[in-house]
Every structure is written in C-alpha cells, then in structure tokens.
Amino acid sequence: MLAIERRKEILSRLEAEGKVLVSELAKSFDVTEETIRRDLEKLDREGLASKTYGGAVSKHTATLDLPYKIRIGVNVEEKQRIADTVAAMIEDGERIMIDSSSTAIYIIKKLKEKKNLTVITNSVVILLELADKSDWKVLSTGGNLKEGALSLTGSSAEKMIRSYHVDTAICSCKGVDSEIGVTDSNEQDSLIKQAMFASAERRILAADTQKLGKKSFVRVCELGEIDALVTDQRVNDEWVELCRQNGVENLYQ
Secondary structure, eight states: OOOHHHHHHHHHHHHHHHHHEHHHHHHTTSSSSHHHHHHHHHHHHHHEEEEEEEEEEOOOTTTOOOOOOHHHHHHHHHHHHHHHHHHHHOOTTEEEEOOHHHHHHHHHHHHHTTSSSHHHHHHHHHHHHHOTTTSSSEEEEEOOEETTTTTTEEEHHHHHHHHOEEEEEOOHHHHHHHHTTTEEEEEHHHHHHHHHHEEEEEEEEEOGGGGGGGGOOOEEEEEGOOEEEEOOSSOHHHHHHHHHTTOOOOOOO
C-alpha cells in the first residue's frame, strides 16, 4: 500500500471512530510504529487530524469538511456498492438532480450506461465527468465555487434548482439521526440539498451505514421526508424499524 493510500484509510477510520492508536494502525497496515507516526504528523501538519500521545484524534468536526480530493478516496468500496443500488433505481429518460458529495461521482459513473438522462448538479466534478455525454442534457446550477469542495452553492444555485421539477433527487449527508433526521456540516450544502429534495418527486438519500446514528451541524430534513435510504449494507434492526415507521424504503446490495 502506498503512503497516500494508507493516510486516506487512516482518515476514514478517524471519520468513523474519532480516534486512532499508533500501535493498532501499525499492526493493521503491517508497518512500523515510526511509519505511522510520520503519517499522523503529516496529517496534523495538513490540518486533517490532531496528533496526540500514542495516536491521533479527528479534526472532522461538525463544521469542518475534509477536502474533496481526500473524501473521494475514502470508503471507496462502500460508495461503489451504494452507486450500484442507486443506478438500478434510475430508468432511461429520467430527470434527476444530484449533489456534489463524493458518493455522487461514483453514482454518476454507474449511471453513464443509461440513455437520455437529464442531470442537474452543483458538482464541478460531475460536470467534467459528463462532458462527453452528448445524448444527455446536463445543466449546471451555477453559483459560488466552494473552496476545496469543487461544488457550486449560494442563492443563485438554490434559485436555479427550485425553478425545475425532476423525477428524482439524489443527495448524501454527514449524518442521519433517529430524532434530528438528516444533517450536514454546513449551511451552504444543506440549503442545496433541501432545494433538490423540494424539487423532486422521489428523494433518495445515499449514506453508508457509518453515518447512521451520527449528528452533524445543520439539519437538512426529517427522516420521513426522504423516500429511500440507500446504504452499503443491511442496516441493524433498530434502523429497519425506524425506516418502516417513517415510510422510508431501505435498499442495499
């Protein structure tokens, strides 16, 4: 495993667990503890983690987003499983909105097999990915470029989104809580997701199971306001019941 791949995996564990230990990481990656300390020092210098005695703790707080270039390489297998499930839900000719989450690009790559889709997105990465899809209609929301996230946000983006009505909106999030509902780390992204959900007949939330039970900073919507929760694997019995009570279909590979 390359050093950059190892550090991405460390960030993934920090995001899921909040902390890591040098000794455990060294055994997991089959490298020396000194190698892990250098990894943690680099992540600390880049502002992505806080190095502590014997390990590190996450800096991914409710108000801090990991850069897109990091997020895109985290939990790849989970995102690919989610993408497979979402792609199977979309028919040729549908009109969809999709957000700028790192999961979204995996979904779009799977959807490229579909014919005659109309896609509205605030993701710069997705716009570039679809530059060769001559049989699709691709619309950019416009708006303010969000530094480090490769996304477009702001009032002009929200206004554009709300001026359309689509078959399906697909968004991800930072957390899904049984009481608070769907949450995200900042107001800009939350408002975009709210606008997309409000403009769609069907609302799909794509979230790996690590996000269930988590709370972030800004509320997007209640759990019952989405139609389908697509996860990377079967959720536990508590979440099966929560989905049933809220009329939410849970789909997974």
